[in-house]
Structure formats: structure tokens, C-alpha cells
Amino acid sequence: MAKRHSARAGTLQAIFIRLEELVLANSGEDEFEEIFKLIVAKLWDEMNEATARFNALGSPEEIAARISLLLSGAASTWPGILEAGTESRLTPSHLKICVEALAPYSLHGAGFEVMDAFFEFLVSRGSKGNKGQYFTPRYVIEFCVRMMQPSMNELVVDPACGSGGFLVHTLDYVRRENMPSNKKLQNYCNDFLWGFDVDARAIRVAKALMILAGDGRSNIVHLNSLLKPVAQTALFDTSQTDGKNSRSITIEDVCRTRRRAHKGFDVVLTNPPFAGEVREESVLSSYDLGRSKVRVERDVLFIERCLDLLRPGGRMAIVLPHNKLSATSTGDLRRWLLTKAQILAVVGLGRHTFLPHTHQKAGVLFLRRLAKGEKPVSDYKIFFGVSDKDGKNSRGELSFKDDEQIADENHLSIWDRVDHDLTEIESAFHKFCNQEKVILGDSNGRMDN
Template sequence: MVGRHKLNPERRETILLRLQELLMANSGENAYEEAFKIIVAKIFDEINVKNKKSKLFKNYKTPKETRENINKLLYMALENWPGSLEEGKTNLNDTHLDICVSEISNITLLDKNIEIIDDLFEYLVSSDSKGNKGQYFTPRSVIDFAVHLIDPKIHESIIDPSCGSGGFLVHSLNYIKEKNKNSYKNNVWGFDFDPRAVRIARTLLRISGIKNPNIYNVNSLINNKSLDFLIKTNKNCCLPASIESIMNVEFNQKSKFDVLFANPPFAGEIKEEHILNSYDISKEKSSIERDALFLERCINLLNPGGRFAIILPHNKLAGVAWKKLRIWLMRRVKLSLVVGLPRATFMPHTPQKTALVIGEKRRNNVSYPPKNEEIMFSICDKIGKDSSGRLIKKIDSDEFSSLWERSDHDLHEILYQYQNYLEKKEKI
């Protein structure tokens, strides 16, 4: 028999394990939704306390009174953070809720970074259903790596069309704030098909300082061409939203961006005729793998000269069957770096072999890439995880430092080599 985890507030990992164990306990209700509500209520209360308001997330004289005050928090969160919660009350029974509150009321989730919250949300969605769709949260060390490689600027518009919990957007925002003395613009945009992940992304961005996050629940593969096809074929009784319709109609902005980050879903095929006919690489086909279409979609969402960091399965970069896709890509983008990631990267969810691809969109398409174009290729040997997905920490690492600093990986070295590579190219 395995004993329950003991909660030690001084150790980050035990906090996570105990909270996961406690919040996912069988209560007769939807475990994901109730866990999410409790975490949101706790975070909202911590923000209120910082703003010198009285603490509500605590145990009261009776479980009933505890419930009443937690529901007050949830209602306030529902009103102040639209789109983060589906309802402003908990469905846990009084006793179970009282136990949950007693366990975590004295723990601070809003530490010097929001990684503990990020980890909790990742665990909840991954445990519930995310992995079944071929969608896996990107390890935060890989996200930090990609953000440092791209070096987003304060004036640039940033998009993630498969944003999940918003990791790329949150880390980009924090990177910009650090570089600009805590200044930033609300110019990050996220889109995802999973409504639960969208609510998490909205919450994390709010915690990071964005009052009204630009996060939307849409199928990012639907574009203007696919909508036109639906209209022409009389299937427009209820047209779905698209990135273009949201940007153009609701915000009167163009649907092109300066920077793009993406870790598209690895699994699944697209068979919808209106989508297949709206992409170059899938015309006249009866089906195509989802991530292939996402690659074309990502490039089309960029401004000329726009930069991107995209995680792709290895077969899209090396498989014989995808040669035409690579030719299509190289005519439209200039690659600068390809980093092979180890199979442990997305464990314990999948051993899928992947690569991180860095580049920029050409200002004009070419018939074939110039012979003198160089691409740096690198292989990550250590990702900070073992083969089962468990964290491998650096010796004497700080428990509460970021995953980028805490885990034993060699991404630092690749980043340093890439920066040197770019400096040498500029001098030539």
C-alpha cells in the first residue's frame, strides 16, 4: 500500500504531489473542474490579500461557512476574470471542500514565478484528456529555450495558434517584461480547440498581468478559404469562428503576426473537405495529418520577415513521404536552426521524436532556396527528464527556481552556440 504524500511547504515537489493527490481525489463530481475551481479560488484570494483585502480562503467554524466563503471567491473570480470559470460555485460537498481548504490554505501558490500553478494546471489537463488528442504540454525548459532563441520584442505581435495552457505566451510576456523594466503590451494572442486549456491560458495570463487576455476557443485550421467554401456549398447555416474573423471583425486588426510559437497536435487526421481544399498541401486529398496542415497555417499567419519557433514530429523533417511538404516550406521560409529533441521530451505522455525548428518567413517566395543559405543543426542530449518523464535536477539546484534553471539539460549550451553562430554570420 502506497502512503499519501506528506506536504512540506519548503519543498516544491511535495507541494505538487500532495495537491495533485488531494484535488484529484474521488468526490463524485468532475475531478478536473472542481480541482480547477479550488486552485482559481486560492489564486484569486492571494491576489486580493496582496491588494490589502481580507483573506477568504481559509477554514471557518463550520464546513458550511467555509463553502459560503469559497463560493464568494469563485463568484468574484467569475465576474472579474470572464472566461476563466464556467460557474461561480463549487460542487464538492461541505466536508470534502473543508478538507481541501485546510490542506492548502497556508500555502502560497503565487511564488516568485507562476510555475507551480502552471504545473498543477498541466497535470490536471493531461490527466483528464489532453494526451488522448495527441496534444501535450510543452516542457517549460523547452519553452524558455524557444523564447530566448526568438528574442521577442515589446512592439511585436505574438501568436500561438495551438496555445494549450498558454506556456509560450506567458513566458514570452515575462521575457519582454524582464527586458523592458516590467513594461509590456497586450499584444499576445492565443487560439486553441480545447475549451479547458483556453480557460487555463486565460487564467495564467491574468496572473501574469494581462487584464483582458486575447485567448480564444477556435479551430485554428479554419481560415477564410474554408469559410468561403462552406458558403459556396450552402453549409453556412452556422459558420464557425476563425482567427481571421476574430482579428478582423472584433478587433479591426490584421491577422498577420510578427512572432509565432507553436507545438501543434501530433496526432489525428483532417478529413473535412472545406479545410482540405483551403490548403496548398492538401488540395485534392481525402485526408492529411493534422500537424502538416498546422505547419502551413503557421507560416501563413506570419508577416513577411516574421520569426517562428515550431515543434514538429521528426517524420515531417526527415520522412520520405513528406518531401513535398519540406519543399513547400523551404520556398517560403528561411530556416536558421533545427534542434533534435530526445524521446523523453514529452514523457510520460509520449516518446514521440521531435525537433524544434527556428526560422523566418521570406519576404518573397523563391523557386528553390539559395545555395549559400546555412542552417545550424544541433542535437539536445539532455532534456532534464529520464525515460519515464521524471525530472532530473541539477546538483544543489534551488527548489523554487525556474525549471530552466533547475533541470539538468544542455539547452543552455545550444543557445550559446546559436547566439555565437548568428554573431559570426553578421560579421561576414
């Protein structure tokens, strides 16, 4: 069964590889951009069945004219995904080859997971893992969401949202748990799901995946999440951003304009980049963990920033490199955290989890920001878990459960079939919460607001 799914995911990938050989590699154009435009044009065409213009009928020039119309329709419906005036840069005859290959394929019919896997494939070919721009494995994301159990009236944010994995899985979790009407779900997406990322391409992928997941209007914004309202200096060179003003807009600015009385997020779910340092004095000086330092690792600043973004009493799951969770050299960071938060759980992930992108071993930290006036407690129980089944082999390929282990395969997603033990860890954590009277969910600390 797993094989059938990977073959389906592979079909679109196989089309891409064929197109790459036939057309894209020799076009002189950015392969990601050109294929992304075609995917979005096709998505838009599929959503407007009456038109069915994504087909290879007619001359190359006629096909190019229809694609142009589809792109302009998609750009006006989904402004954050394509800019107005976007055109394919492929020649009409190259375009015809691409359209012929893609036209028979139903993107909606393929299902969300197949498209998600295809975007991961596409992004990983275009950007290198060393920039920390790889996708978080979806079964790890699902685990984090289930551990934190966001409810439908809680604001969820991912300040390093990449392809939007945490947002899409939160949407899926909330949908499964609450079975809301379409209208309620739309309102939930519009008001409660927030994502930010400094990478413009990641933002476009996140928006496209949100459309496939059933919503196109969530708050996914291109900006540098590490900038606080006080720090106005650019963190990165302009090659990493495409918006002229995006570097000085902060998350707080966006929240203030879109929500009248924003008092922080209820839940942060995130996987900040494992690599990279920040050296800008103006930025470092706005962080407790950066003040009077000449450079600080990005993930360390992200930890503080995520705590900042939470309302008092709010909770967070953050994927971090192992050294932040256990190395002697990061002891100060953990001591600082204990003054700000109650640590709920620490879960070590298997060593293959982030392959093939990085060999770095990682874990997930789950915590609750202390409520206003709440004093840190010096002695309390923390849940510790270690995953022994990575869900991947040493080449970074997903490993799937045997068919016998899959009880009701028709109702399982690809991610449910991955052979990992995070579900058992999640059950043990919730048992621990019951025993220790740890309350998750929206009753916790809401009166602090």
C-alpha cells in the same frame, strides 16, 4: 536544491492526491473542474487580501456560502476562466475538507513555476497525451523563445497554445530583457500576446497561468485555429468544443475585431499536436498542402497555417515530430516550405523530452517567412543542432544539474536547473546568425507590411 523545488511542487500535488482519496474520487464530480474552481477562488481571494474568505472557519454551509461569493467574484473579474454562475458541485461537508487542506497554502507565495507544474499534473491526470494535449516542457519553450528573441513591439501568437507556455515565457523573456514598467507590461500583454486553442479546458488553464504570471487580460481565445476564413465546416465533433459559435470563428475574425489593421503576426511560437488527421474536404481544400487529398496530418496543416499567420518576413519556431523534419515520406512538405520560407535552424530534441506523454522523437524548426517579392534562394546555410542531454530521464522525470554546476542558484528558475544542453545550442545559433548575417528581430521585413 532541485529536490527542494520538486518537493514544493509536490506539496500541492500531495494535497490534491489526499483530497482525491478523501473526497473527489467519491464525489461523482469532475475532479479537474472541482479542484480548478477552488484554485481560482483561492487565487481571487489572495488577490483581494482585504476579504480573506477562503478559510475553514464556521459550519460547512457557511464555508460553502463564502466559496460561492469568491467564485462569483472571480467569474466577474476573469470571465474566460469561470462562467458566470459557477458554483462548486461538492457537498458543503466535502467542500469543508478541501478548503481546510488548501487554505494554509499560498498560491501566489508558491510561485509561478510551482503552480505551472501543478496544472500540468492536474491536466495530465484528466486528459490523455494521445489527444496531443500535454504541456510542452518549459525548458524547451524557453529555448524556442530565446532562439527567436521576440521584442516588445512584436506581435506573438501561439495557435495551439494549450496552457499558454509559449506566451508566459515570452512575457517573462520580454520582462527580463526590457525591464518595463508595470503599465507598459500590461499594455504589452493586452496588445502583443495572442493564444488560441480548440480545447476549452486548456484555454482556462492558460488564462489562470497568465494571471499568475502577472497578467490576466491577454488575448487567449477558444477556437479552432485550423479554420481559415473560407472554411466554415466543423473540424471536430462537438465533444471537443464547448462554445456554440466557436467553431466558425477564425483567428482572422478575432484579430480583425480587436486590432484595426492587422497584417499578420511577427512571431509564431508553437507546438501543434503530434497526433491526429483532418479529413474534412472543405478544410483540406483551403490548404495548399491539403488540396485534392482525402486526409492530412494535423501538424502538417498547422505548419501551413502558422506560415499564413505570419506577416511576410516574420519568424517562427515550431516543435514537430521528427518525421516531419527528416523522413523521406515528408520530402514534399519540406520542398513546399523552401518555396515559402528561409529555414533558419533545425534542432533535434532528445528522445526523452516528451516523456511520459509520448515516446515520439521531436525537433524544432525555426524559419523566416519570405518577404513580399523575395525569391527563394536555392543554396544557403542552415544551422543544425542536436540535443544530447534531454533534461529528462527514461521515466520522463526532470533531471537536474549537480549543485556544483549551479553557479548562482538563488537567481535560477526550476527550468534553469534542468540538465539539458539547449543553452549551448542557442549560443551556437546566435553565433551562426552573426557570422551569416542573419538578422532576427523587428527590423527584419517590417517594411513589407
